[in-house]
Amino acid sequence: MFRSLTTFAFLLSAGMAQAGMTVDLLPPWDGKKIPKGQHCQLQGGKGATPPMQVAGIPEGTVMLVVQYNDKSYKPLSSKGGHGTIGYPVKGASAKLPAVPGMTAKLPGGVRVVAPARSTGEYASKGYLPPCSGGRGNTYEAVVQAVGADGKVLDRVKLKIGRY
Structure with missing residues (x-):
């Protein structure tokens, strides 16, 4: 019994030491509503990516790669x-x-790894700010810690807001 409790405590503490990466949005972003003015130019905004604080970045990470998605609009909902x-x-x-x-x-x-897949008047050479016209679409960011070899070392998804 004592040995199994000791083993359990060791495994538990080892697991806590490797809690993983965490990502927090910074003001004015709160993850609930896209802040005023942070939408696309077509709808009168001057949107920029949300600032974020990342902790627990795995050793060997050389770049954090962030994919921005509109979960409510299938063509732009992933990757x-x-x-x-x-x-x-x-x-x-x-x-x-x-x-x-x-x-x-x-x-x-900071660099564009891949431009938005939007087309026509919505085409962007980089990040396309929320551009759903205020219909309540849900936007997310997928933050990936990437090593020098291109391997993803950790990954966190977070909701950045609705617009």
């Missing part, structure tokens, strides 16, 4: 439908700055 942006990182935590939408010119080493 970076609204764009995929890469943020270079070092260490176990990082603040991902807001970067402008609709452009491939991004500051501080």
